Amino acid sequence: MSVNWGVLQFPGSCDERDALNACLLATGGHGSARLVWHEETDLSGLDAIVVPGGFSYGDYLRAGAIAGLSPVMGAVADFAADGGPVLGICNGFQVLCEAELLPGALLDNTGTRFICRQGDLVVGDAESPFLTGLTAGETVSVPFKHQSGRFFAPPELLAEIEANRQVAFRYAPGQNPNGSLGDIAGVTNEAGNVLGLMPHPEHAVESFTGSTDGLALFRGVAGAIAGSPA
Amino acid sequence: MIDGTDAGSAHRELGLTDAEYSLICEKMGREPNGVELAMFSLLWSEHCAYKHSRKLLRQLPTEGPRVVMGPGENAGAVDIGNGHSIAFKVESHNHPSAVEPFQGAATGVGGILRDVIALGARPIAMLDSLRFGEPDTERTRYLVDGVVRGIGHYGNSMGIPTVGGEIYFEPPYEQNPLVNAMCVGIARTEEMVRAAAAGAGNRVVLFGSLTGRDGIGGASVLASAELDEGDDAKRPTVQIGDPFEESKLLECCQELLADGLLVSLQDLGAAGLTSSAGEMASAGETGIDIDVGLVPLREADMEPFEIMVSESQERMLAVVEPTKVEAVLALCDKWQTASAVIGEVTDNGIFRILKHGATVGEIAVHDLVDGCPLYDLDPEEPVEWIYPNRQTLPNDTDPSEILLSLLAAPSIASKRWAYDQYDSIVGSRTAHRAGATDAAVLNIPESGRAIAVAIDGNGRRVACDPRQGAIEATLECAANLACVGAEPLGVTNCLNFGNPEKPTVAWQLGEAIAGLAAACRALDAPVVGGNVSLYNETPSGPIYPTPVIGMVGELPDAETAGGRPWENEDSIAIIGPFNPSLAGSELEKQRGELGRGLPEVAIDPARKAIELVREAVRAGRVRTATDISDGGIAATLSELAVASGVGVQAELGPFITRVECSAEDALFGEGPGGFILAGSPAELEQLGGRGVPVELIGRVGGGLIEITADDLSVRILVDEARAAHDSLAARIESDQPGLTH
Numbered sequence: 019m020s021v022n023w024g025v026l027q028f029p030g031s032c033d034e035r036d037a038l039n040a041c042l043l044a045t046g047g048h049g050s051a052r053l054v055w056h057e058e059t060d061l062s063g064l065d066a067i068v069v070p071g072g073f074s075y076g077d078y079l080r081a082g083a084i085a086g087l088s089p090v091m092g093a094v095a096d097f098a099a100d101g102g103p104v105l106g107i108c109n110g111f112q113v114l115c116e117a118e119l120l121p122g123a124l125l126d127n128t129g130t131r132f133i134c135r136q137g138d139l140v141v142g143d144a145e146s147p148f149l150t151g152l153t154a155g156e157t158v159s160v161p162f163k164h165q166s167g168r169f170f171a172p173p174e175l176l177a178e179i180e181a182n183r184q185v186a187f188r189y190a191p192g193q194n195p196n197g198s199l200g201d202i203a204g205v206t207n208e209a210g211n212v213l214g215l216m217p218h219p220e221h222a223v224e225s226f227t228g229s230t231d232g233l234a235l236f237r238g239v240a241g242a243i244a245g246s247p248a
Numbered sequence: 249m250i251d252g253t254d255a256g257s258a259h260r261e262l263g264l265t266d267a268e269y270s271l272i273c274e275k276m277g278r279e280p281n282g283v284e285l286a287m288f289s290l291l292w293s294e295h296c297a298y299k300h301s302r303k304l305l306r307q308l309p310t311e312g313p314r315v316v317m318g319p320g321e322n323a324g325a326v327d328i329g330n331g332h333s334i335a336f337k338v339e340s341h342n343h344p345s346a347v348e349p350f351q352g353a354a355t356g357v358g359g360i361l362r363d364v365i366a367l368g369a370r371p372i373a374m375l376d377s378l379r380f381g382e383p384d385t386e387r388t389r390y391l392v393d394g395v396v397r398g399i400g401h402y403g404n405s406m407g408i409p410t411v412g413g414e415i416y417f418e419p420p421y422e423q424n425p426l427v428n429a430m431c432v433g434i435a436r437t438e439e440m441v442r443a444a445a446a447g448a449g450n451r452v453v454l455f456g457s458l459t460g461r462d463g464i465g466g467a468s469v470l471a472s473a474e475l476d477e478g479d480d481a482k483r484p485t486v487q488i489g490d491p492f493e494e495s496k497l498l499e500c501c502q503e504l505l506a507d508g509l510l511v512s513l514q515d516l517g518a519a520g521l522t523s524s525a526g527e528m529a530s531a532g533e534t535g536i537d538i539d540v541g542l543v544p545l546r547e548a549d550m551e552p553f554e555i556m557v558s559e560s561q562e563r564m565l566a567v568v569e570p571t572k573v574e575a576v577l578a579l580c581d582k583w584q585t586a587s588a589v590i591g592e593v594t595d596n597g598i599f600r601i602l603k604h605g606a607t608v609g610e611i612a613v614h615d616l617v618d619g620c621p622l623y624d625l626d627p628e629e630p631v632e633w634i635y636p637n638r639q640t641l642p643n644d645t646d647p648s649e650i651l652l653s654l655l656a657a658p659s660i661a662s663k664r665w666a667y668d669q670y671d672s673i674v675g676s677r678t679a680h681r682a683g684a685t686d687a688a689v690l691n692i693p694e695s696g697r698a699i700a701v702a703i704d705g706n707g708r709r710v711a712c713d714p715r716q717g718a719i720e721a722t723l724e725c726a727a728n729l730a731c732v733g734a735e736p737l738g739v740t741n742c743l744n745f746g747n748p749e750k751p752t753v754a755w756q757l758g759e760a761i762a763g764l765a766a767a768c769r770a771l772d773a774p775v776v777g778g779n780v781s782l783y784n785e786t787p788s789g790p791i792y793p794t795p796v797i798g799m800v801g802e803l804p805d806a807e808t809a810g811g812r813p814w815e816n817e818d819s820i821a822i823i824g825p826f827n828p829s830l831a832g833s834e835l836e837k838q839r840g841e842l843g844r845g846l847p848e849v850a851i852d853p854a855r856k857a858i859e860l861v862r863e864a865v866r867a868g869r870v871r872t873a874t875d876i877s878d879g880g881i882a883a884t885l886s887e888l889a890v891a892s893g894v895g896v897q898a899e900l901g902p903f904i905t906r907v908e909c910s911a912e913d914a915l916f917g918e919g920p921g922g923f924i925l926a927g928s929p930a931e932l933e934q935l936g937g938r939g940v941p942v943e944l945i946g947r948v949g950g951g952l953i954e955i956t957a958d959d960l961s962v963r964i965l966v967d968e969a970r971a972a973h974d975s976l977a978a979r980i981e982s983d984q985p986g987l988t989h
Contacts, residue, residue, distance in 0.1 A: 029499075029584055030492050032407020036676040071674075073405045076492025132400050132669050161673050165404075218673075226679040226691050226806040 021240045023051035024064040026094070026110070028085045033071035033220060037107065040220035041068065044236030056088045066103040066239045067094055069110030071163075071218060081124060081166040082109055086116030095119060103147045103239050104212045108164050111204070111214030120207055120214045121179055122171035128197030132165040136228065138190035139203050139217060143183050146210040147242030151234040158231035160222040162195045167216035169198040169205070179205055186213050258282075262289035268621065275615040283601055283609035286553040287616060290519035291526060294782050297620035300748040301780045304625075304758055307765040312774040314737050320531075322366040322443055322515060324776025325435070326738040328695045328802060333437045335369040338377070338430035338703065338742045338798045340781035344486045345427040349394025350401070353427050354489035357402040358561050360431040362515035365498055366564065368441040368505045369433030372675055373690055374403050375703045376413035376429050377742070377796040381422025383658050383979045388417070391425050392666075392980050398489075399429070400669040405491035406498070409678055410670035411688035412701060417658035418708055418837075420635055423786035428742045428779075430703055430798045434694060439505055443514045444531035445567050448595040450511055452525065452536065453573065455580045455587035456497045456563035460546030463487035463520070463559025474747055474785045493562040493585070500583035501564060509576050511567040520558045522616075524565045525591070526599055530617035535594035541604035542590040552601060552608045567593055627758050628751030632844065635711060635792065639840030647882075647915060648962045650835065651953075654879040654916065655886055655972040657834050658979065662890075665977035685811030686728035686874055689803070698806035700734035702799050706878070707744075707792030709918075712832035713846035714756045718763030718795050720846075720920045723854050725799040726771050727875035727923065730862040732809045734801030736773040741797050743780045746790025756793035757782075764795055770851045771858075773799065803866070810865035813892030814872040814926035818948040820885070820898060821932040824857030824940060825850055826876055826922025827907050833918040834879050847919060853940070854921040860940045861923050869931045876922035882915040882955055882962055884924055886969045889953050895966045898946030900957040906941065911957040 023041035027034050034053060041051035054061070056074075061067065074085035085091065091113070098104050098119055106114040114120040127133060136159060143154040152158070171179060176199055179185060187204035194201045196216075204215025219232030259269040262285065272288050273279050280288060294300060310318045316333045317325040323337035341356025357374060364371050376399055381388040392415075403410045408431075445452075463486070504510050512532070514524045521538060529536040540555040550558075568576050573589060580587035594600075599616055601609035612619075641653055654660055664683055672681040679698065680689035687702040704724045710717030726736050741764065746753040768775055784791045803809060814820075829847050830836045864870050872892075876884045881900065889895050900914045909917060925932060926948060936942040946955075954963045 029496050030405070032405075032495065032674055036674065039676055072407055073492065073495070076405065076490070076495075078492065131397070132404055132671070134404075134671050134673065135668055163671055163673065221673050221676060224676065224691075227673070227676070 020049035021045050021065045021243055022049055022063060023066050023068060024054040024061060025051060025068045025070055026056065026090055027053045028056045028074035028088060030074045030076050031070055031072035033107065037068045037070040037220045040223045040232065040236050043223050044233055045240055054090060056090050059089050059093045061093045061097050065243055067097060069104065069106040069113050071108030071110060074109055074113060082112030082116040085113040091117045098212050101209065101211050105148055105235065106214035107218055107220060108216055111216055112166065114212060114214045119212050120205055121175055122169055122205060124166050125168040125170050126166050127168055127195065133195050134161065134163040137162045137193045137195065137217065139187040140190055142185035142187055144186040144206045144210060146186060146206045146213050148213045148235045148238045149186060150238040150241050152238065157190060159229040160217045160219050160232050162217045164216050167196040167198065169202040171199065176200065182208055184208065187215050258285060259289065263293055264289050268292060271621065275619055281609060283553045283556060284611055286557050287522045287611065290522055290557055291616050292620040295518050296523055298780055299620050300623050300625060300782060301757065302622050304761045307761055308775040309765065309769050310774050310776065312772065315774050315776055316437060317367065318776050322363045324738060324740060325367060325440065326776065326800065327437060328692060328697065328699065330695045331437055332694045333435050333440065334432060334699060334800055335364050335367045335435055336430065336432040336740055336798065336800050337363050337777045338428055338740045338796060339363065339779040340742050340744060341427045341429065342424065342744065342781055342784055345395055346424055348486040349391045350398040351486050351488055353395040353398030354402040355487045355561055356427050356429045357399055358489045358491065358494050359517050360429045361406065361408065361494065362564065364431045364433035365501050366443065366513050366515040367435060368439055368513065369435035370502060371408045371431050371433040372677055373432040373688065373701060374408050374410045374429060375701060375798065376410065377703045377705060378413065378415045379421040379426035379707060379794060380417050381419055382417050385422065388422060389980050395425065395427055396666045396669055402489055402491045404671040406495050407674045409672050409674050411672050411678055411681060411690065413703055415663050415666060416707065418792060420789065420791045423788060424784045424791050426744050426794060428796045430740065432701055432800065434692065441505065441510060441513045443528055444512055445528035445534045445536060445593045446511055446532045448534065448593055450567050450569055450593045451573050451589045452538065452591035452593065453566045453568050453576055453587060454543060454563060454590045456585055457490060457493050457560055458544050458546040458586055459555055459558050460560045461550065461554060461558065464554055464557055474783050487559050487561045489561055496583045496585050497562055497564060500579060500585055503579050504576060509568065509572045511569060514565045516563040516565060518559060520556065522556050526613060526617045528565065528567065529599060529613045535596040535598045535613060536591060537594055537600045537602060538591040539602040539605065542588050544586045544588050552603050556601060625748055625754035625758060626751050627755035629755050630752040633842060634752060637840040637842050641838035643839060647960050648964050650916060651882050651886060651962045651964060652968065652972045653838060654834055654883045655969055656975045658976055660834060660878045660883060661976040662973050663976065665980060679806035679809055680732065680811060686731040687734060689732050689806055689809040691806040698803050698809065700729050700732045700801045700803055702728035703796060704728065705794055705796035707794035708837065709832040709846060710760060710795060711792040712842065712844060714759035714793055715763035716846040716849050718760040719767040719849045719851060721795060721797045722764055722767035722771065723920045724875060724877065725797045726773065726858050729799060729801035730858045731865065731873040731875060732803060732811050733862055733865040734803040735862060736771055736799050736801045738776045739768055739773045739797060739799050741775060741778040741795055744784055744791065744794040744796065745782050746785040748782050753790055760793055760795050767851060770855055808868060810873050812871055814888055814894065814948045815892065816894055816949050818871055818926040819929040819932055819944055820896065820946045820948065821925050822903055822943045822945055823861060823923040823925055823935065824921045825853040826919060828880055828909055828913045828917025828919050830913060830917050833916065835916045849920050857921055857923065857940045860935060860938060864935055870925045870927035872926035874924050876924060878918060880916040880918050885955060886953050887973065888924065889966050890970045890973050893966065894948055895950040895952045896946060896948050898955045900945060900955065903943050903945060904958055911960040914957040915955060915960060915962065
């Protein structure tokens with residue numbers, strides 16, 4: 019099914035081309051993907067948004083803090099409020115938390131160092147267009163790659179996230195790389211159309227990298243859009 | 249230090265000899281003023297003028313059918329077909345890293361990235377070759393931690409994957425670590441830009457970071473002198489890196505080039521505006537006017553000489569046709585990067601410095617850039633081993649204990665602690681990551697093929713024999729490429745040596761360059777660029793002479809690249825003219841018995857073995873291929889067992905009989921030319937009979953590493969080997985001193 023993807027680009031983004039590539043691979047030649055400059059405020063014509071990884075504005079204040087206030091994020095908030103699918107990866111997850119489109123916050127890894135390694139995620143029982151190609155409890159192999167990926171929420175909020183079934187991914191047992199509460203690697207908003215995760219599905223879409231498990235998230239949206247009323 | 253006044257007596261403090269100063273006066277027909285003297289002192293420094301090495305470097309082969317850009321440009325480049333080229337270069341940032349490891353390493357990465365960006369290429373990979381003292385000192389652990397964090401900070405933030413590298417730990421690097429960074433980029437060949445200024449009347453545009461007082465005199469004060477006690481006072485000469493600024497600069501340059509807005513482009517590195525503008529004018533045989541009053545400054549009251557020699561990072565200089573200036577400045581605004589027209593290309597051959605229109609300096613471009621005298625060295629072969637030895641392993645140690653000690657040696661142990669801190673996958677090209685195979689493998693859909701990249705250089709062996717050691721380093725690079733199925737396209741190198749004005753260092757330098765030239769010629773691998781880093785010594789002596797070789801190769805397909813782990817029931821063979829010896833080995837080091845001399849390398853037989861392995865890997869006839877390197881056959885087999893989680897049983901008797909070495913040499917001896925291959929016995933046997941020695945030595949299986957060599961044998965658990973091999977992280981992180989980053 020044809021999907022027109024928009025991939026946000028902030029100064030300092032660095033995984034945006036990888037995300038673009040993943041979007042195009044997932045739509046298999048149907049549909050399109052383009053970069054959306056951080057000063058744009060018109061998202062019309064786009065079916066799904068990816069907020070990519072990187073170091074938006076250098077992350078010199080706090081990861082994702084400046085990008086969360088950028089002009090494009092106002093448009094993304096409207097897009098999400100209308101039910102449009104939004105995927106935040108790594109810095110994109112941080113940006114979506116800063117913009118209050120997702121609950122919780124991402125703190126520095128407990129080891130305080132940047133980590134980059136292949137690892138396993140267990141799919142949670144959240145409902146999201148990005149998860150339509152995956153089954154709860156299934157394991158997927160994707161790279162973990164970040165410096166500030168420790169998911170945190172105060173106890174009441176954490177209980178709410180769990181009770182609302184907003185956990186999209188957990189690190190596989192024993193593989194939590196950063197001290198995230200509840201091994202949480204990714205969460206959705208209450209409606210499920212906004213999903214953020216720290217690991218990088220866009221880096222696991224071609225076989226030469228060793229895993230194509232990440233494609234499922236991008237393909238899931240195409241399926242969900244096809245299945246939804248026009 | 250540079251003060252911009254009193255030129256008559258300042259030249260010595262600026263690193264110029266009396267004779268060089270007289271020559272400058274003679275060329276100018278007068279004494280230089282403060283601005284001019286500061287500019288001369290930097291461009292005539294070793295770091296910029298290569299005055300002690302340029303004559304020697306002429307021996308290196310630099311031409312070949314695939315060479316697109318050779319030495320003299322910002323980086324070298326080789327053709328990979330389908331209209332694309334790979335640009336690459338390695339450069340040192342040793343002294344800044346000794347003085348301030350985090351920023352020194354970070355700006356080293358930033359600087360080499362800009363060399364590749366300046367060619368019009370998009371960087372796609374970084375590699376690092378690092379040397380430190382032994383990790384049992386607090387200083388070394390502080391340096392290692394800072395350097396690794398600095399590399400990660402810059403490369404990760406820029407979104408350039410660090411895909412490989414090497415780290416060695418040897419006492420002679422304790423006070424003077426080596427931080428060599430290599431960058432690899434890709435460009436459409438026809439869109440690549442040269443650094444030459446062209447077209448009188450064209451404008452000179454400076455863009456990127458504001459110009460500040462950081463890094464003033466870095467090339468002369470830091471890079472071209474020995475380190476001394478109390479060098480913390482040199483911290484102000486270390487630049488501060490800002491990867492966010494460089495990330496914007498990269499994207500801005502890519503858009504400027506894609507829109508065809510630039511005549512030429514050059515990064516600002518050592519000696520800042522002086523070298524970039526001077527070298528642009530020299531390459532284009534033009535003159536150039538620069539008005540320091542137009543340079544966007546970080547601090548308002550900077551003197552003209554400070555502006556001309558500032559080494560503030562993340563700046564680029566471009567030559568632009570007058571009609572395109574507006575579009576260039578608009579794109580700089582889009583990327584939120586400062587920009588200004590600061591001068592003009594002229595046709596008079598003069599580098600003129602103005603301040604708000606008034607001339608404050610005037611030098612003939614040729615005198616400044618090409619006028620530095622080139623020196624002959626005064627080499628003298630040392631009669632004995634000039635480096636300290638220390639024993640850490642008793643001579644009567646049991647062979648199994650020796651093997652564990654080798655696997656735990658910091659230079660041999662797994663460097664995963666460092667690699668895990670680097671983003672190795674951003675860009676979606678990385679097929680084989682740092683540490684996973686002998687060479688990194690990157691997918692290149694632009695050409696429909698893949699490239700492999702390796703960086704190598706064992707300073708200890710070069711210290712034992714500079715000529716043989718340099719040959720070995722070059723062959724090892726090619727061997728690493730062969731193990732993934734790649735063929736060399738081009739070479740870059742960073743020659744890290746001590747003070748060349750000292751005869752023994754001069755001898756090391758000459759011998760190593762001769763060895764490098766011979767090996768590159770034999771491999772048909774032209775040297776397309778590189779860097780010389782001299783004066784790497786402290787009051788405790790010179791570093792090991794350390795030529796670091798970076799090599800880029802090509803292979804048909806990233807998907808089928810070699811280097812996979814072995815599997816149960818695989819047979820194992822030794823391939824190649826490997827003739828192990830303890831001379832210069834890790835074991836000899838641990839026994840405190842290092843001395844001069846290495847066995848002579850037979851280059852042609854080694855090249856034949858490299859070709860045979862490459863073909864076998866490409867044809868998919870073997871599962872596993874690796875070259876036999878540090879720690880010899882026993883350590884190499886153990887590393888494969890650890891990587892695949894399956895043990896091995898090997899019998900080296902027939903091998904010993906053929907090469908006539910001792911049992912101890914067979915287990916732990918080192919040397920070039922050897923490979924371990926694993927796969928089906930029939931396939932391995934068929935590799936024989938082509939003039940390359942092939943010996944089946946054993947079989948894969950079980951949880952033990954058992955190797956017998958005549959009357960000696962080792963027998964350890966794979967898990968014991970893994971524990972030893974994984975021991976480096978604990979050694980580095982133990983008792984970390986207070987960290988500021």
